[in-house]
Amino acid sequence: MELQKLDRYAKGLIKEAGRKIRQSFSSELAIESKADANDLVTNIDKEIEQFFIRHIRNDYQGHLILGEEGFGDRLTKLDGYVWMLDPIDGTMNFIHQQRNFAISLGIYKDGIGILGYIYDVIHDELYSAQKGHGAYLNDEPIPVLESTTISQAIIGLNASWVVPNRHIENEGLIRLVKDVRGIRSYGSAALELAYVATGRIDAYMSMRLSPWDIAGGVVIAQEVGAVATNLNGQPLKFLEQDTFLVARKSLHDSLLNDYITLK
Amino acid sequence: MELQKLDRYAKGLIKEAGRKIRQSFSSELAIESKADANDLVTNIDKEIEQFFIRHIRNDYQGHLILGEEGFGDRLTKLDGYVWMLDPIDGTMNFIHQQRNFAISLGIYKDGIGILGYIYDVIHDELYSAQKGHGAYLNDEPIPVLESTTISQAIIGLNASWVVPNRHIENEGLIRLVKDVRGIRSYGSAALELAYVATGRIDAYMSMRLSPWDIAGGVVIAQEVGAVATNLNGQPLKFLEQDTFLVARKSLHDSLLNDYITLK
Numbered sequence: 001m002e003l004q005k006l007d008r009y010a011k012g013l014i015k016e017a018g019r020k021i022r023q024s025f026s027s028e029l030a031i032e033s034k035a036d037a038n039d040l041v042t043n044i045d046k047e048i049e050q051f052f053i054r055h056i057r058n059d060y061q062g063h064l065i066l067g068e069e070g071f072g073d074r075l076t077k078l079d080g081y082v083w084m085l086d087p088i089d090g091t092m093n094f095i096h097q098q099r100n101f102a103i104s105l106g107i108y109k110d111g112i113g114i115l116g117y118i119y120d121v122i123h124d125e126l127y128s129a130q131k132g133h134g135a136y137l138n139d140e141p142i143p144v145l146e147s148t149t150i151s152q153a154i155i156g157l158n159a160s161w162v163v164p165n166r167h168i169e170n171e172g173l174i175r176l177v178k179d180v181r182g183i184r185s186y187g188s189a190a191l192e193l194a195y196v197a198t199g200r201i202d203a204y205m206s207m208r209l210s211p212w213d214i215a216g217g218v219v220i221a222q223e224v225g226a227v228a229t230n231l232n233g234q235p236l237k238f239l240e241q242d243t244f245l246v247a248r249k250s251l252h253d254s255l256l257n258d259y260i261t262l263k
Numbered sequence: 264m265e266l267q268k269l270d271r272y273a274k275g276l277i278k279e280a281g282r283k284i285r286q287s288f289s290s291e292l293a294i295e296s297k298a299d300a301n302d303l304v305t306n307i308d309k310e311i312e313q314f315f316i317r318h319i320r321n322d323y324q325g326h327l328i329l330g331e332e333g334f335g336d337r338l339t340k341l342d343g344y345v346w347m348l349d350p351i352d353g354t355m356n357f358i359h360q361q362r363n364f365a366i367s368l369g370i371y372k373d374g375i376g377i378l379g380y381i382y383d384v385i386h387d388e389l390y391s392a393q394k395g396h397g398a399y400l401n402d403e404p405i406p407v408l409e410s411t412t413i414s415q416a417i418i419g420l421n422a423s424w425v426v427p428n429r430h431i432e433n434e435g436l437i438r439l440v441k442d443v444r445g446i447r448s449y450g451s452a453a454l455e456l457a458y459v460a461t462g463r464i465d466a467y468m469s470m471r472l473s474p475w476d477i478a479g480g481v482v483i484a485q486e487v488g489a490v491a492t493n494l495n496g497q498p499l500k501f502l503e504q505d506t507f508l509v510a511r512k513s514l515h516d517s518l519l520n521d522y523i524t525l526k
Contacts, residue, residue: 037414038444038445092417092444092445096417096462096463096464097458097463097464098463099463100463123386151300154355154359154450157422158446159420159422159425159440159446159448160440160441160446162422162425162426162440163425163437163440163441164437174426174427177422177423177425177426178423178426181301181355182301182355182359182450183421183422183423183448184448184449184450185422185446185447185448186447186449187417187445187447195360199359200359200360200361200362200363201359201360
C-alpha cells in the first residue's frame with residue numbers, strides 16, 4: 001500500500017463530498033431523529049456516507065468501513081485497513097447553521113491511525129496528517145503545540161457536562177470552569193479536535209463519542225503533540241462509544257487528576 | 264445627515280480596519296490585562312480604536328464616540344450622533360485563535376440605533392443594518408426570523424453562568440441547559456448577536472456587557488425581528504454595563520419568565 005497515493009485518493013473524495021454538501025444547501029433537507037430527539041440525521045449525511053462507501057469498496061477492495069450512518073461494516077476488531085467516517089460531524093450545526101460542521105475521516109491500519117482528515121466544508125479548510133509526517137491546514141504545516149497552564153487555558157466543554165448528569169461528577173467541572181481562562185463550545189467534536197491541534201483551544205472533552213467522531217482528529221492532534229485518551233486516561237479503542245479527552249501534553253494529566261471524576 | 268452616505272463611510276472604515284487587523288497577524292502582539300487577569304487588551308485593539316476615532320473626528324465633527332479602549336468620549340447621555348465601537352470584540356479569541364472575533368459598531372442618533380455593523384474580519388463577512396431597511400450579510404438580505412420552541416432551540420450561553428456565580432441563580436440555567444436542543448459558546452458577544460440575527464442560534468445571553476459590545480448587533484438583530492433587552496426585560500440604555508438577552512420573539516418571554524432569576 002502506497003501511503004501517498006492513499007492520501008491523495010482520500011483527499012480527492014473528501015473535496016468532492018464537500019462540493020456535494022455545499023450544493024445541497026439549495027435543496028430542502030429531510031431531517032430525522034435517531035436515538036433521541038436531538039440526535040439528528042439528514043438525507044445528506046446518508047448520501048455522503050454512501051458516496052464514500054461506493055468509491056472505497058470499488059477502489060480499495062478489502063478495506064473496511066466504519067461509518068456513522070451504518071452503511072459500512074460491523075467490526076469487532078481493527079485488523080487490516082479500516083476507514084472511520086463521519087460524513088457530517090456536527091449535524092445539528094449543519095441543520096441550524098449551515099456551518100460549523102466537518103467531514104471527519106481516519107484511516108487506520110491494524111488499529112493504528114495512519115491518515116487523518118477534518119474538512120471544514122464551508123470555510124474550505126482541510127486539516128490533515130500522515131502519522132509521523134506532521135499535520136497540515138490546507139498546505140501549511142501546523143506547528144507543534146507549546147505548553148500552557150490551566151489558568152491560561154481555553155477549554156472546549158459543553159455546558160451539558162457542567163450541569164448535574166449521569167456521566168461525570170459535575171463539581172470538578174465547576175471548579176474547572178472557574179480556574180481556566182475561558183470555556184467554548186462549538187458543537188462538532190471533529191472541529192474541536194482541529195481547534196486543539198491548531199492551538200485555538202487547549203483541550204476538549206466529551207462524555208460520549210463514537211470512533212468516527214474522533215478517528216481523523218486524533219491522528220492530526222497527536223502529530224502536533226496533543227495527548228488523546230478516554231476520561232479514565234486509557235488508550236482509545238475505536239470500536240465503541242467512549243468518553244474522550246484531548247489536550248496539550250502539559251494539561252492532560254492535570255485535567256484528568258484534578259478535575260475529572262467519572263460516575 | 265444623509266444616511267446612505269454615512270453608511271458607506273462607516274463600511275469603508277470597517278473594511279480598512281479589517282485589513283489592518285489581518286496585516287497585524289504577521290507581527291508580534293503586545294498583550295495586557297485590564298480589570299481582571301482574563302480581561303485582555305492588545306496594541307491592535309488600541310490602534311484600531313484610534314484609527315476610527317481619528318477619521319470620525321476629522322470627517323464627522325460633532326459626532327461623539329464611545330469606545331471600549333477609552334480613547335473616545337465620556338458620555339452621560341446619548342444626545343446627537345454617537346458611534347459605539349468595539350474595535351475587536353472577542354479579544355481572547357483574537358489572541359488565542361486569530362479568528363472568532365469581530366469589529367462591532369453601532370451608530371445611534373438621540374439614543375436610537377440607526378446603523379449597525381458586525382464585521383467577521385477573518386471570514387470577510389459583514390453583517391449590517393439600517394434601521395427600517397432590513398439586515399444584510401455582505402450583499403445578501405438576512406431573512407426575518409421565524410418562531411421556534413425552547414425544545415428545538417440552540418442557545419448561546421457561556422458555562423460561566425451555569426456554574427454558581429454572583430449574577431444569576433444558576434438553577435434556572437441548569438434547567439434551561441436540559442430543556443433546549445443545544446448550547447453553544449463562541450466567546451464574542453458581537454458574533455453571537457450575528458448568529459442570532461441569522462438564525463444560527465436562537466438566543467444569546469450574558470450577565471455583563473458594555474454598550475459597544477452590543478450596539479451594532481442590536482440594530483441588526485431587531486431588523487430581523489429579534490427582541491433585545493436586559494435580563495430584567497427592560498429596554499437597553501447603552502450608557503453603562505448591563506445584563507443582556509437577545510432572542511427570537513417567540514422565545515424571549517419564556518426565557519425571561521421561566522429560566523432567568525437575577526440575584
